[in-house]
Amino acid sequence: MTKTLLKLLILPITAITMVSCGGKKTSDSGNSNLSGDIKIDGSSTVFPITEAVAEDYKAQYPDVKVTVGLSGTGGGFKKFGRGEIDINDASRSIKSVEDSVCKANNITHLELKVAFDGLAVVVNPKNTWVNDITVAELKMIWEPAAQGKIKYWNQIRPEWPKEEIHLFGAGVESGTYDYFTEAIVGKSHSSRGDYTASEDDNVLVQGISTDKLALGFFGIAYFEANKDKLKVVPVDDQKDENGKGPITPSIETVKNKTYAPLGRPLFIYVNSSAAKRPEVQSFIDFYLTNGGALSQEVGYIAMTDEEYTAEKAKFNEFVKALAK
Amino acid sequence: MNSSQKNRLKDNAFKYFGIGCTLFGLLMLAIFLGNILIEGIGRIDWGFITSFPSRNPGKAGILPALIGTLWIMGLTAIIAIPLGISAGIYLEEYGKKNRLANILEINISNLAGVPSIIYGLLGLEIFGRIMGMGGSLLAGASTLSLLILPIIIVSTREALKAVPTSIKEASFAMGASKWQTVWYQLLPASFGGIVTGVILALSRAIGETAPLIVIGALAYVPFVPSSPADEFSVLPIQIFNWIGRPQKGFAINAASAIIILLLVTFILNGFAMFLRNRWQRKVKW
Structure with a gap:
């Protein structure tokens, strides 16, 4: 009995040690003596870009361990405010509540833009009537007052059919939801509640592509990957200057x-x-140098070269001020 | 139609209803497995298992997540098995049967039904912050140990209860102490049941995502964890991450990772069955 119990306990340990020793590779290649850990967490929207940057960074600086989490913009800011992570990925700006937590813990920070995303407004391909939509109309559909009232397409434009409208959108915990409501309704985190919400954009794609009466929004990468199943709606903000x-x-x-x-x-x-820390400085520099191309590769939109240069300058100044 | 015919008819009706219910579950499982296999089997190769995550779905692999899962399973087993079995033995054989014991018993059964994310929050505060483990493997394994302890305790007790009283009494009659009785008679006799409970508990832990995300398990880890203090990712988180991506290639990767996760679970279960069968052949009354 004793022996078997002992064996039972030892088996998993040896198995693990064997596997982890076998898998561990201490590579000495690479051209830098930088080392250390960089802890990143935050938005699942920004994650693919940061992952791509970290992947390429590792090839050049193998001794810097960059790890990336998926807690969401808000969850990431909570950790950021406690000083538990070095960098937070965010699909929206920091909120004043989150900022005051940082202040209370003596954490100062710098915001850097790394790429653009477009939120696509989409309908089902069988939808023949919607060929464009205005921001005012989107507001009419999505504002809190619309709940239970705006139910038919012809309430938005009289020439559209008197058929039900089925709404799909990002879940309220996501930065995407905050951004959309801010841009369309005018107030962040405020919209009608009677729509199909999911944090997983692929679920929204599925929903809209099988429902003729659907209208929804999500990141442009999800439209690009499902072009054959969706129809994108051009948006008019009725401001001629842009x-x-x-x-x-x-x-x-x-x-x-x-x-x-x-x-x-x-x-x-x-x-x-x-x-x-030098490794963080080198990582940020690497991010702003290569982030444009890498963000295009994972489905987002690069900023212009001038914008990246400006962000770099902003960061260098920030670092300089810290050194004083 | 007389009443006996009626009864027979009812009997038959229930039989077919029961077959239908059984087939329904199996059919759903078959559809799910078929789907996953068709989508994912072609992507599995040695490179998939030994590569790090990547933005390129064709190059991405599951190495850190797979090793993270193995680490988590090993550590969880080391923490939860001795604690759970000991607590079960105490409650069943040593503890007095009074009101306190009743309350304990009800609470342990209730704990088995608490949503896993609650354990995550508890683990984040106690292990991650107060005890300073952060988002390490040890914090994750400790959290999952809490999660599966009730299952191990309950199944240990059930297994001990199933040992015939005559065995116990015979042992006492021979002058054996309580510990000797437990060690030489009860544990060997109930070993099969206990192992089954332990494996079921570990199989639950292997698929957990929510509590690990809460305590800070990562999605991109470019190294293989080499000590319990390292940060980590696990297969369910890797799958969750890939499923949310827009590109089709990642959906295929997710399916392949699901196959690997299922495989790990099957191996674990198979190992348990092997142990149980071997043991049961030894126990003869």
Whole structure:
């Protein structure tokens, strides 16, 4: 009995040690003596970009361990405010409540823009009537007062059919929801509640692609990957200074900011005490140098070269001020 | 129709209803497995198992997540098995049967039904923050140990209860102490049941995502954890991450990772069955 019990306990231990020793590779290749840990958490929207940057960074600086979590923008800011992470991925700006937590814990930080995302408004391909939509109409559909009242397409435009409208959108915990409501309703985190919500955009894609009466929104990458199943609706913000008429989301229109107000910047927030460390400085520099190309590769939209240079300058100044 | 015919008819009706119910569950499982296998089996190769995560779905692999899962399973087993079995033995054989014991018993059974995310929050505060473990493997394993302890305790007690009283009494009659009775008679006789409970508990822990995300398990880990203090990712988190991505390639990767996770679970279960069968052949009354 004793022996078997002992064996039972030892088996998993040896198995693990064997596997972990076998898998561990201490690579000495690479051209730098930088080392250390960089802890990143936050938005699942920004995650693919940070993951791509970390992947390429590792090839150059193998001794710097960059880890990335998926707690969401809000969850990440909670950890950021406690000083538990160095960098937070954010799909919206920091809220004043979150900022006051940082202040209370003596954490100062810097916001850096790393890429753009466009929120695409989409309908089912069988929807023949909607060819464009205005921001005012979107507001009418999504504002809290619309709950239970705006139920039919013809309430939005009389020439649209008197058929039910089925709404799909991001879950209320996501930065995407905060951004959309801010841009469309005018107040962050405020919308009608009677719509199909999911934190997983693929669920929304599934829903809209099988429902003729659906209307929804999500990141442009999800539209690009499902073009054959969805129809994108050009959005008109009725302000001529940033492009006349309805505008279709695309790399160009988001980059030149004519796809307003649904083109949005994505951020990373850097903790100032982390920004003093050389490996973090080199990582941020790497991020702002390669982030553009990498964000395109994972489905987002790069900023212009001038914008990246400006963000770099902003960071260098921040670091300089810290050194004083 | 007389009443005996009626009864027979009812009997038959229930039989077919029961077959239907059984087949329904199996059919759903078969559809699910079929779907996953068709989608994911082609993607599994040695590179998939030994590569790190990547933005390129064709190059991405599950190495850190797989090793993280193995670490978590090992550590959880080391923490939860001795604690759970000892607590079960105490409650069943030593503890007095009074009101306190009743309250304990009800609470332990209730704990088995508490949503796992609650354990995550508890683990984050106690292990992660107060005890300073952060988002380490040890914090994750401790949290999952709490989660599965009630299952192990309850199944240990059930297994001990199933040992015939005559065995126990015979042992006492021979002058054996309580400990000798437990060690030489009860544990060997109930070993099969206990192992089954332990494996079921570990199988639950292997699929948990929510509590680990709460305590700070990561989604991108570019190294293989080498000590319990390291940060980690596990397979369910890797799957969750891939399923949320827009590109089709990641959905395929997720299916492949699900196959690997199922495989790990099957191996674990198979190991348990092997142990149980071997043991049961030894016990003869």
